[in-house]
Each structure stands twice: as C-alpha cells, then as structure tokens.
Amino acid sequence: MPKDDTDKLFQSTMNHKLDRLLDRMKCNSTRFLGYPCNQNFDYSQLFEFLNYSINNVGDPFLPTSFGLNTHDIECEVINEFATLCQDTRKLTWGYVTNGGTEGNMYGFYLARELYPQGMVYYSEDTHYSVAKILRLLKSRSIMIKSQSNGEIDYDDLYETIKIHRDSPPIIIANIGTTMKGAVDDLQQINRILTELALPDHYIHADAALSGMILPFVDEPQPFGFDAGIDSISISGHKMIGSPIPCGIVLAKKANVERIARSIEYIGTLDTTLSGSRNGLSPLFLWSAINQIKRAGFIKIISHCLKVADYAISAFKKIGVSAWRNKNSNTVIFPRPSDELISQWQLAVHNDIAHIITMPHVEEAFIDTFISDYQRDTSNADSKKGVA
Amino acid sequence: MPKDDTDKLFQSTMNHKLDRLLDRMKCNSTRFLGYPCNQNFDYSQLFEFLNYSINNVGDPFLPTSFGLNTHDIECEVINEFATLCQDTRKLTWGYVTNGGTEGNMYGFYLARELYPQGMVYYSEDTHYSVAKILRLLKSRSIMIKSQSNGEIDYDDLYETIKIHRDSPPIIIANIGTTMKGAVDDLQQINRILTELALPDHYIHADAALSGMILPFVDEPQPFGFDAGIDSISISGHKMIGSPIPCGIVLAKKANVERIARSIEYIGTLDTTLSGSRNGLSPLFLWSAINQIKRAGFIKIISHCLKVADYAISAFKKIGVSAWRNKNSNTVIFPRPSDELISQWQLAVHNDIAHIITMPHVEEAFIDTFISDYQRDTSNADSKKGVA
Numbered sequence: 001m002p003k004d005d006t007d008k009l010f011q012s013t014m015n016h017k018l019d020r021l022l023d024r025m026k027c028n029s030t031r032f033l034g035y036p037c038n039q040n041f042d043y044s045q046l047f048e049f050l051n052y053s054i055n056n057v058g059d060p061f062l063p064t065s066f067g068l069n070t071h072d073i074e075c076e077v078i079n080e081f082a083t084l085c086q087d088t089r090k091l092t093w094g095y096v097t098n099g100g101t102e103g104n105m106y107g108f109y110l111a112r113e114l115y116p117q118g119m120v121y122y123s124e125d126t127h128y129s130v131a132k133i134l135r136l137l138k139s140r141s142i143m144i145k146s147q148s149n150g151e152i153d154y155d156d157l158y159e160t161i162k163i164h165r166d167s168p169p170i171i172i173a174n175i176g177t178t179m180k181g182a183v184d185d186l187q188q189i190n191r192i193l194t195e196l197a198l199p200d201h202y203i204h205a206d207a208a209l210s211g212m213i214l215p216f217v218d219e220p221q222p223f224g225f226d227a228g229i230d231s232i233s234i235s236g237h238k239m240i241g242s243p244i245p246c247g248i249v250l251a252k253k254a255n256v257e258r259i260a261r262s263i264e265y266i267g268t269l270d271t272t273l274s275g276s277r278n279g280l281s282p283l284f285l286w287s288a289i290n291q292i293k294r295a296g297f298i299k300i301i302s303h304c305l306k307v308a309d310y311a312i313s314a315f316k317k318i319g320v321s322a323w324r325n326k327n328s329n330t331v332i333f334p335r336p337s338d339e340l341i342s343q344w345q346l347a348v349h350n351d352i353a354h355i356i357t358m359p360h361v362e363e364a365f366i367d368t369f370i371s372d373y374q375r376d377t378s379n380a381d382s383k384k385g386v387a
Numbered sequence: 388m389p390k391d392d393t394d395k396l397f398q399s400t401m402n403h404k405l406d407r408l409l410d411r412m413k414c415n416s417t418r419f420l421g422y423p424c425n426q427n428f429d430y431s432q433l434f435e436f437l438n439y440s441i442n443n444v445g446d447p448f449l450p451t452s453f454g455l456n457t458h459d460i461e462c463e464v465i466n467e468f469a470t471l472c473q474d475t476r477k478l479t480w481g482y483v484t485n486g487g488t489e490g491n492m493y494g495f496y497l498a499r500e501l502y503p504q505g506m507v508y509y510s511e512d513t514h515y516s517v518a519k520i521l522r523l524l525k526s527r528s529i530m531i532k533s534q535s536n537g538e539i540d541y542d543d544l545y546e547t548i549k550i551h552r553d554s555p556p557i558i559i560a561n562i563g564t565t566m567k568g569a570v571d572d573l574q575q576i577n578r579i580l581t582e583l584a585l586p587d588h589y590i591h592a593d594a595a596l597s598g599m600i601l602p603f604v605d606e607p608q609p610f611g612f613d614a615g616i617d618s619i620s621i622s623g624h625k626m627i628g629s630p631i632p633c634g635i636v637l638a639k640k641a642n643v644e645r646i647a648r649s650i651e652y653i654g655t656l657d658t659t660l661s662g663s664r665n666g667l668s669p670l671f672l673w674s675a676i677n678q679i680k681r682a683g684f685i686k687i688i689s690h691c692l693k694v695a696d697y698a699i700s701a702f703k704k705i706g707v708s709a710w711r712n713k714n715s716n717t718v719i720f721p722r723p724s725d726e727l728i729s730q731w732q733l734a735v736h737n738d739i740a741h742i743i744t745m746p747h748v749e750e751a752f753i754d755t756f757i758s759d760y761q762r763d764t765s766n767a768d769s770k771k772g773v774a
Contacts, residue, residue, distance in 0.1 A: 014677055018432070021457065025439045028454035035453055037440040045405070047434045050630040052412045053424040066422055067415035067732045070408065098485045099663040109523055129662045136496055136660075138525045237663070243437040244631065245663035273523075275516045276486040276624070276632035290401055345454045 032360070033369060034346035034353070036209045036330075038241030039360035043284050054279030059260075059271045060095050074282035080289055081248045084215040085232055086224030094250035095272050096236070096282045100208045101129045103233025103249035104172075105136070106273050107204035110231060110255050111170040112139050114202060119167040121160065123152035123184070125177040127206060140167070149325055150174075150182030158192045168200040169193065175223045175232075176210025179349045181328030181356075183210060186227040205232040208247070209356075210328065212239035216294070216301040217327050230255065236281060239300075240288045241359070246281035300359050304329040307357040307366065314370045320377075329357045333373075340376040344369060419747070420756060421733035421740070423596045423717075425628030426747035430671050441666030446658045447482050461669035467676050468635045471602040472619055473611030481637035482659050483623070483669045487595045488516045490620025490636035491559075492523070493660050494591035497618060497642050498557040499526050501589060506554040508547065510539035510571070512564040514593060527554070536712055537561075537569030545579045555587040556580065562610045562619075563597025566736045568715030568743075570597060573614040592619040595634070596743075597715065599626035603681070603688040604714050617642065623668060626687075627675045628746070633668035687746050691716040694744040694753065701757045707764070716744045720760075727763040731756060 029039050057066050060074040078094045085092075097103045104127075111118060120141035122130055134141045142160055145153040152174070161169050173184040186203070193201050205211070207223055211234030214220035223229070231251035236242050260271045292300070308329045315322035315333055322333035335353045340346070346353045355361075355369065416426050444453050447461040465481045472479075484490045491514075498505060507528035509517055521528045529547055532540040539561070548556050560571040573590070580588050592598075594610055598621030601607035610616070618638035623629050647658045679687070695716045702709035702720055709720035722740045727733070733740045742748075742756065 010677075014674070018674075021460070022435060025436065025441065025455060029439055032440075032455065035442075037442065037455075039440050041438075041440075043437060044434075047431075047437065048409060049412065050430060050434065050437075051428075052416055052630060053419075053426050053428075053624060053628060054412065054630060055422075055424065055624070055632055065728060065732050065734065068412060068419065068424075073408070098661055098665075101660065101662045127662075132660075137523065235663075237440060237442070241440060243439060243441060244665045244667060245442055245661075273488065273519075274485055274632075275488045275514075276622075278485075278631045280631060287401070287405075290397075341452060345452050347452065 028345065031344050033344050033355040033365070034341075036235075036238045036356045036358060038237075038239055038358045041241035041243075041284075041288065043243070043287065046280070046283055046287060049280060049283060056096070056277040056279040056282065057275060060282075061093065068279070070279040070282050073286045074279075077282050077285045077289065078248060078250070081234060082250055084224075085211070085250055086226040087250065088226065091252055091254070092225065092250045093253045093256045093271075094248055096277070096285065097233070097247045097249050098274060098277070099237070099245040099247050100127065100206070100233055100235050101133065102273055103235075103247045104130060104204070104206055105133045106249045107231040107233060107251065108133055108137055108139060108170070109273070110251055110259060111202040111204060112137050113259050114255055115168040115170060115200065117167055118170040118202065119164050120170045120172070121157060122172040123174060123177075125150045125152075125179060125182065126172055126174055127178045127208070130172060130206070139170070146182075150177040150180030152184045152189075154185070154188045154192065157189070158196075161192060161196055161198070165196060165198065168202070169198055170202045170204070173203055173205045173223075173229065175205050175207035175214065175221075176328060176330075178208075179330075179347070179352065179354060180332055181210065181325045181330030183214075183221040183223065183325065183327070186222045186229070190228050203229045205229045207232050208235040209238045211235075212297070213301050213304075213327060213329070216297045217305075220327065225252075236285050239358070240285060242281060242284045244278065244281050244284070246278075246285070248285075304357050304359060304361075307361055307363060310363050311355060311357060311366045311370070314366055315373075318370060318374045320373070330354050331357065336373055336376045337380055340372060344372070415732065418731050420731050420742040420752070421728075423622075423625045423743045423745055425624075425626055425745045428628035428630075428671075428675065430630070430674065433667070433670055433674060436667060436670060443483070443664040443666040443669065444662060447669075448480065455666070457666035457669050460673045461666075464669050464672045464676065465635060465637070468621060469637055471611075472598070472621075472637055473613040474637065475613065478639055478641070479612065479637045480640045480643045480658075481635055483664070483672065484620070484634045484636050485661060485664070486624070486632040486634050487514065487593070487620055487622050488520065489660055490622075490634045491517060491591070491593055492520045493636045494618035494620060494638065495520055495524055495526060495557070496660070497638055497646060498589040498591060499524055500646050501642055502555040502557060502587065504554055505557040505589065506551050507557045507559070508544060509559040510561060510564075512537045512539075512566060512569065513559055513561055514565045514595070517559060517593070526557070533569075537564040537567030539571045539576075541572070541575045541579065544576070545583075548579060548583055548585070552583060552585065555589070556585055557589045557591070560590055560592045560610075560616065562592050562594035562601070562608075563715060563717075565595075566717075566734070566739065566741060567719055568597065568712045568717030570601075570608040570610065570712065570714070573609045573616065577615050590616045592616045594619050595622040596625045598622075599684070600688050600691075600714060600716070603684045604692075607714065612639075623672050626745070627672060629668060629671045631665065631668050631671070633665075633672065635672075691744050691746060691748075694748055694750060697750050698742060698744060698753045698757070701753055702760075705757060705761045707760070717741050718744065723760055723763045724767055727759060731759070
C-alpha cells in the first residue's frame, strides 16, 4: 500500500477510536450519580486558549519571566475564594492546584514545617488520599473514630489528644466527608484545644465539595478562617465543574512565608508544590465564578439540596431508608448489586452507597435511578429466595 | 440600570478582558525562546472532550467505577514511552502526571520507601524542584559539584559516596540539565557503584526534555532502563507540546508493587500520587504520538538541533561565544540585560542565559533575536563607556 494510503487508513482508525471514546463519554455522563463532579458547564468560549502552551509556573502573586501565564486571573480566583472562606482580614495566600491531593498535601506540609514534632489526627471517614500524604510526609498520625453520621468522634479526639499533649496537634477537619458529606464541628474541635491548653496547633480543612456549598446556604456550619482554620483545600471540578480536575488551596500568609524563606535559602522562591501549573483551570474557574455569581450559586445549591430531598422521598416510597447530613447533597442508602454500582458509577463503602445530587442531576434522573434500584433489589431478594 | 443591562455590561467587560488576555498570549508566543515548551501543536480535534468532566482517577491499568476516563488511551501512551525508554522486558509501570515535579516526586518517593536509610546525591545543576521534593520527603541528601558543561562531577560523586557507603545511594541522573542540557553519564555512575560494591542503589532519571530527544538521534547517550535506571520522568508539554503541563513517570513494577501493597494495607490501591487526574493530557499525548510517529519525531529533533547550530553560528558572527552540549537544543551564551530577558522570556542563571530551539523556533526567529541581542549588548557597552 502506498505511504499516503497507509496514513489515511491510520488517520481513519484514529478518528474511529476517538468517536467511540466520545460516545462512551456521552453515554456515561447520562448515568453519572455517584461522584461529586458537576457535568453542567460550557467553557467553549475559552477553547482558543488551548492553542497556547500556557504555564502558571510558581507563585501566582509574583512576577515571572515566563510570559504565557494567567497569573492575574488566578489571583482574582484566589481572592474570591478567600472571601468565601471568611478571610476578612486578608491574611491568606493561595494558588490553584491540580486537585484535592495537592491542596491537602500543601496544608499538611505547612503544618509539618511549623510543627515538626506535631501529631496529626484524622477521622476514619477522612478521604483515602490523606493517609497516602501523611506517609509521604513521614508525619506521625493517629486515626480517630467517627460517629455513625460520618462526623469525627469528639470524645475519642479529646481522649487521644489528651494522652499526647507533648505534641502540637495537627487536625484535619472534614468539611463534608467523602462518603457521607458530614461536617466536623470546628467549635467542638476548638473547645477541645482550649480545654487541653494547646495554643500551638494547626487545623487544615478538607472542604473539597462543601467548601462551595456552605457559603451559599442560610445556616452554614462554621468552616472558614473565622472558625479557626489555618488552611483549606476546595475542589474546582466538583461543585463548579471543570474538564480538568483542579482546586484551590488557601493558607495563612505568615505560615507560607516561613516555608518560602526556607526555599529561598535552597535557591528558589517557588512557593507552590507543583512547579509548572496549568493556566487553563484558573481561567475556567474565573469564568464560572464571574458568570454564575453569588446569586447563581445560591440557586444552584438550593436546587441540589432540593433534589437530594426528592431522592430521599423517592427511596422512602419504595420502602428504602435513605438519609443525608445537614447542608449536604450526598444521599446515603443500602449498597445495591455490583451491576447497578457499575451501571450508575456509584461510590460504595462496606454496606452503604451514595448518590450525590450535583447540579446536572434532575428529578427525572432520580426517577430512572430509583426504578433501576427497585428492580435491582427485588432481583437480589428473589435470588436469595431461590437460594 | 435594569438587571439585564448590568449583566450585558458585565459580560462585555469579561469578553474584553479575555480578548486582551488572548492578545497577550499571541504576542508572547511569538517571542518565546527561553523555555523548552513547543508551541507547535493543534489539538482542536479533541476540544469536544472538554465538555465532559473526565477524570483518570487512580491507577490507569486497573478498573474503576468512575466511567468518564481515558485510562485505555493513557495505557497506550505509557506503553509507547516504555518502548522509547528501552523497557524491552516489559518490566515497568507508569502513569501520566501533572508535570515534572510529580514525576520526580514519585521516583524519589519509591526510592525512599525502598531505602529508608538511603542518601540522595544530586548535582548542582539539578532542577530546583528536586531540593523542594527532598525536603518534603525528609530525605537525607548531598549536593554534588557539577562540571562546567553542566554534567555531574564524577570524582566528587565517587569521593562523596565513598565516605557514606553505609547508606544505599539514591542518585538523580540528569538527562538534560535545565540550564545547559547536559546529560549525566550513566556508565560512569554505574562504574562508581560497582567499584564501591554498592548493589543496593536506586537511579532516578530526570529526562524532562531530553527523554524525548535521545530516542530520535543517531548517537544517543545511554538514558533508559537498559542503562540501569530504576525510574524516569519525561515531560509531555516540552518536546511534544501541550496546553496543559504534563509528563509521564515510569518505574519498575516490582518496586511499585511494594508501595502499592503498603497502600492497600491502609485501605486503598491508589498507586498514583495525585488521586484525581485529568484525562485530557493522555489524549493530547496519544494524538501527537500517533500523528507524528517515529519518523516525524526524527525530523523534528534533527530540525531543532540544526536551528541550535544556526544560532551558535549567528552568535559567532557578532563575536559572541555560544555553545551547546551533544544532542541538546539548549544554546548557552552570556547573560544580556534584564530588559532583553523579559522581552524574549529568557531563562537565566548567574552570568549565563540560554535559548532552547524548540520545534516552533525557525531561523528567522533566531535572526530577529540575535539582532536584538547585538543592539542590547552594544547599548550596555556604550553605557559602560559613559560611566
């Protein structure tokens, strides 16, 4: 076959493969209930930026000789999130990360540098990446029991810190746990630290999903800098939605500067964990924030919580007990068959499963799911009957 | 003003801002000489994938319940790079990273887990992110002197390892240093390890740029698994080009499995550093690799090296001594004024600067730059004359 024909054949095979992949995306996105990723977004206005090798290398607030960056846009995004996190005294610094792992790693890295002898406390319901990060950082840590709703067990936390009072406590507060959307109570955590006379402590908030819920509800649980946190990680691809997983991390400037100084000593002032960083995620977040605005997010969150309640009622109608935590769009119910889990891309843990009513989830979506769930459980029951 | 009008005004302000940003990108990309990011790419065929919240969460080679992924494409990319890195016995595993920092961090993390008492050796010319990573990992380390061409000083390496023979050596081999494009000689490094009878050792190759050069030249320096490395990090946004910084990391399966097991013990099998990972970078790399193919890369690399030689000749014509290392497209010359550095986005270090003749750099591009450089240095000379 002449070379041109081989090339054409090859190109056509490649196109065919891409078409099938796109079909799979279309199909999978219509049955996307188990993970907290909003599928409702349209960034097509920004696609032209994908023709450039944009790189937000290093600290967004410092000048760089790499001109192809969106640092100014990134700074606007960071300032917006600082406001959402009640940084009323403009005491924080931050950057747009590649996602939750980087945001949490940054928080724990800062904490470890401030308190090298610190002991990290995190609940059983903490995201699995935290254990990986602590191992990477060689941080000493203790897992604390959770309550049945997913919140940290404050009695266990109190008793455990009490027998390690010689080590400054570094506490991860889950602002919306992964499986149950539970919010750890910062007032209780602060009470424990005060009662045990531990002014040297660090609180990092993992607010992956709920960091973009609580600022827009009527009665939010405390979660921001006004509630005593030292750093916070919030995902961008969850409630806002993005084709690239991303997030923001915010930390107190004074702490960051201590780390930055150390890095300067070893020859650089790069204050971000990743050196090269993509300049598109800040652009997507900026455009979403500016188009949706506060009023829009209030509507979106209210819709999500309404659909979550609708799902709980629908479960009740078929005799299944489902529930959610306050201000959470994560609905927990008994684990179905592996077939249904795969079909609806559900996240599961032991005997429970959840759906998360993100903005793309409408009531009709729930109806189809509940009907599949009912069929699934009756099948399982009849199989048990046969056995 | 009615709400609709406010919205329109706001939208128009936003559009105006985006237009100006895009103009800046266009303008900056025409004077982009100092960083190793290829500006020649066109992924517009893939833009439709940006309408989905794709997430390559966790290990690309394992199934996941998150259906919106491009894991199969990612595995093809990894296998392709494994072949380029002479993994003839299919002994490696890998994934697409967010860039060099993550790739190097993964390599050093594996090394530390294998040899907790290991000592890391890295040359003065090593990328600045390595010191940050070693600090994060709490790894013991010693900086080794460099030769004037940027290669590690083998005598200093030998003598330093010799006095620490009780600690397994973990060595970073620079396959193309950041400032001078120098390649550390793996044969020399292996000779030192043999002479000092140190069978327990680990070599991580930082091949950010040259990992995509050496497989396509006639007389490559050794750099792959056949030359004794244990892991390697190669950037995707450098020679291949990508709007999202990315890279690949490859490591020996047997070592990865040791870490994976530990993570399984703590409740998860996620073998990647970042949990959520974007599914677009693998798609971009896959499409470039399949369209350009081996023959295409041979042509591109040959072009880059030819333009580098052209630049050296052009410098010579204006009486400036410039040079490059073997198989490197990094051209080193005396540092110009800060104004020129900023104008051409040059990377500098002490009294040297470099340009990197990436695929988008043509001879005419060099001509304009050399003429600016000549004007810049004569200005500096005349200022000195006045002073």
